[in-house]
Amino acid sequence: MIARARLQSLHAEEERRFVELHPRSATLAEQARGPLLAGVPMPWMTRWPGAFPVFVESASGARLVDVDGVEYVDLCLGDTGAMTGHALPQVAEVIAERARTGITTMLPSADAVWVGEELARRFGLPTWQLAMSATDANRFVLRFARYLTGRPRVAVFDWCYHGTVDETLAVLDGDRVVPRPGALGPQVDVAVTTAVVPFNDLDALERRLAEGDVACLLMEPALTNIGIVLPEEGYLAGVREVTRRHGVLLIVDETHTMCAGPGGCTAAWGLDPDLVVVGKAIAGGVPAAAYGMSAEVAGRLSGPMLGHEIDVAGVGGTLTANALALAAVRATLSTCLREEDFAVAVPLAERFTEGVAGVIAEHGLPWHVQRLGCRAEYWFCPPPRDGAAAAAAVDEELEAFLHLWCLNRGVLLTPFHNMALFSPHHTTADVDRHTQVYAEAVAALLGQ
Template sequence: MIDRTRLTSLRAAEEERFVSLHPRSAQLSEQARGPLLAGVPMPWMTRWPGAFPLFFESASGARLVDVDGIEYVDLCLGDTGAMTGHGLPQVADAIAARARTGITTMLPSADAVWVGEELARRFGLPSWQLAMSATDANRFVLRFARHLTGRPRIAVFDWCYHGTVDETLAILDGDRVVPRPGAMGPQVDVAVTTAVVPFNDLEALDRRLAHGDVACLLMEPALTNIGIVLPDEGYLAGVREVTRRHDVLLVIDETHTLCAGPGGCTAAWGLEPDFVVVGKPIGGGIPCAAYGMSAEVAGRLLGPMVEAEVDVSGIGGTLTANALATAAIRATLSTCLREEDFAVAVPLAERFTDGVAGVIAEHGLDWHVQRLGCRAEYWFCPPPRDGAAAAAATDEELEAFLHLWCLNRGVLLTPFHNMALFSPHHSEADVDRHTEVFGAAIAALTSGT
C-alpha cells in the first residue's frame, strides 16, 4: 500500500527540510571531515538520518537540544545508554566528588562492594566483576567459558547483537556460518570460533550443541538490535534444559533487555543463567558494565583469579572498575532503574504501542508493534520469530523516511531501527506527540495529502 514514488518524493522533501533546519550542524559536520574519519568520532554516528550528523548541545531528562537550538523528545536515549534519562544530578554530583578525590588507583573502593551487593540482589547471581563496556564483559565471559569447559566454540543466535565481540559477528548462510554483513576485517574465520542457530528453534539448538564443542551459549532473552523478536512461550525454559543437558554454560546478555525491569529478563522471567552481562545504563551514562556468575561458576573460577599470571589472562584492564565508574554505578542504581521507575516508564511504552497500533489499524497496514518492558518498536510486517526473518523485513528506504520525518518534527528515534525507549522523565504528552507525528507521516504516505 506504500507508493514508492511518493515515498521517494517525500523523503527528498524531508532531506531539504533537514538541511534548512540545521545550518550549525552542517557547519560542524563540514569542519569535522578533516580531523575525524567520516566526520564523526565513532563510525555508526553516520547512521543518523539526514545529509549530515546532528550535533547536540545539551541533554537533560527526556529532552535533547541540538547546536541549532532545536529541542527534541528523545526516544533514543543513547540506544539504552541513557535509559535513566540524561544529566542526572545525583550522578553528576557523585562523579564530581569522586574526581576530586582520585579516579584511578588500581585499588577497589567501598562503592565497588555496594555495587556487587546490589547487582546480586537484582539479578540473583552472587558474584560479580566490572568492565568498561558490555562488549568487554562479553569477551571476558567467553574466555571464562572456554577455560572452564575446555571447548573451543561459542554459540550465538542468528543476527544476534553483543557489541563488537569478534565471535558474535556471525550469521547463517544456509547451513554455513559466515561473517555478518558489514563486519570489517574478521580476526579469524567465524566458522572456526562460532556456532550459529536460529532463535526460537529448540531442535536446531539441540542438534548443534550435541556436537560437544560449544563452551557457552551467549544470548539475549529477546533479540533487540535486529528489532524486538520475542521468545515463544516456553522457549527460554527449553534453552536452559538443552544447555544443561549438553553441559553448555548459559550467558544472558541483558545490556538492552534491562528494559524489562530492575533485574532485566533474568529476574522478570525467572531465568537461571550461569553468567549475566549488563552494561550501558547502569552508570547513568559513564562507560561501565558488569558481569555476574552463579556460585558454582564462581567457585570454579576462584583459583585462576588469584594466580600470579592473572594480569595477563585477557581479563580486565588498567582503567576497568575505576573509582569514577563505581561511584557512578552506585549513584545510578541507588536512585534509578528501580521498580518505581519502571512503574512510570513501562506504561508509557504501552501507551506508545497502543498509539502506533491505532495508526497502523486506521490505515489498514499489515504492520505491527512489539514491546519489551519500557522499550517498543514497530515493524513493516507481521512480527518475525527469528533474526533472519527480522533482517529480511528491513526496509531501509521507509525507515530512513520515518526517522527523518520524526526528527524534523522534534522526535528522536534510535537510528538503527524503529525503537522508542522510555524513562521516568518522559510524559504521556511525549508519547502522544510521537503518535501524532507518526500518524501524519503514514497519512502522507498512504493518501498523498
C-alpha cells in the same frame, strides 16, 4: 501499499527541510570532515538520518537540544546508555566529588562492595566483576567459558548481536556460518569460532549443541538488535534444559533487555543463567558494565583469579572498575532503574504501542508494533519469530524516511531501529507527540 516514487519524493522534501533546520550542525559537520574519519568521532554516528549528523548542545531528562537550538523528545536515550534519563544530578554530584579525590588507582573502592551486593540482589547471581563496556564483559565471559569447559566454540543466535565481540558477528547462510554483513576485517573465520542457531528453534539448538564442541550460549532473552523478537512460550525454559544437558554454559546479555525491569528479563521471567552481562545504563552515562556468575562458576574461577599471571589472562584492564565508574554505578542503581521507575516508564511504552498500533489498524497496514518492558518498536511486517525473518523484513528506504520525518518534527528515534525507549522523565504528551507525528507520516506516504 507504499508507492516508492512518492516515498522518494517525500524523503527528498524532508532532506531539504533538515538542511534548513540545522545550519550550525552543517558547518560543524563540514569542519569535522578533515580531522575525523567520516566526519564523526565514532562510526555509528553516521547512522543518523539527514545529510550530516546533528551536533548536540545539551541533554537533560528526556530532552535533547542541538547546536541550532532545536529541541527533541529523546526516544533514543543514547541507544540505552541513558535509559535513566540524561544529566542525572545525583550522578553529576558523585562524578564531581570523585574527580576531586582520585578517579583511577587500580585499587578497589568501598563503592565496589555495594555495587556487587546490589547487582546480586537484582539479578540473583551471587558473584560479580566490573568491565568498561558490555562488549568487554562479553569478551571476558567467553574466555571464562572456553577455559572452564575446554571447548573451542561459542554459540549465538542468528542475527543477534553482542557489541563488537568478534565471535558474535556471525550469521547463517543456509547451513554455513559466515560473517554478519557489514563486519569489517573479521579477526578469524567465524565458522571456526562460532556456532549459530535460529532463535525460537529448540530442535536446531539441540542438534548443534549435541556436537559437543560448544562452550557456551551467549544470548539476549529477547532479540533487540535486529528489532524486538520475543521468545515463544516455553522457549527459554527449553534453552536452559538443553544447554544444561549438554554441559554448555548459559550467558544472558541484559544490556538492552534490562528494559524489562530492575533485574532485566533474568528476574522478570525467572531465568536461571550461569552468567549475566549488563552494561550501558547502569552508570547513568558513565562507561561501565558488569558480569555476574553462579556460585558454581565463581568457585571454579576463584583459583585462576588469584594466579600470579592474571594480568595477562585477557580479562580486565587498567581503567576497568575505576573509582569514578563505581561511584557512578552506585549513584545510579541507588536512585534509578528501580521498580518505581519502571512503574512510570513501562506504561509510557504501552501507550506508545497502543498509539502506533491504532495508526496501523486505521490504515489496514500489514505492519506490527512490539514491546518489551519500557522499550517498543514498530515493524513493516507481521511479527517475525527469529532474527533471519527480522533481517529480511528491513525496509531501509522506509525506515530512513520515517526517522528523518520524526527528527524534523522534534522526535528522536534510535537510529539503528524503529525503536523508542522510555524513562521516568518522559510524559504522556511525549508519547502522544510521537503518535501524532507517526500518523502524519503514514498519511503522507499513503497520499491522504
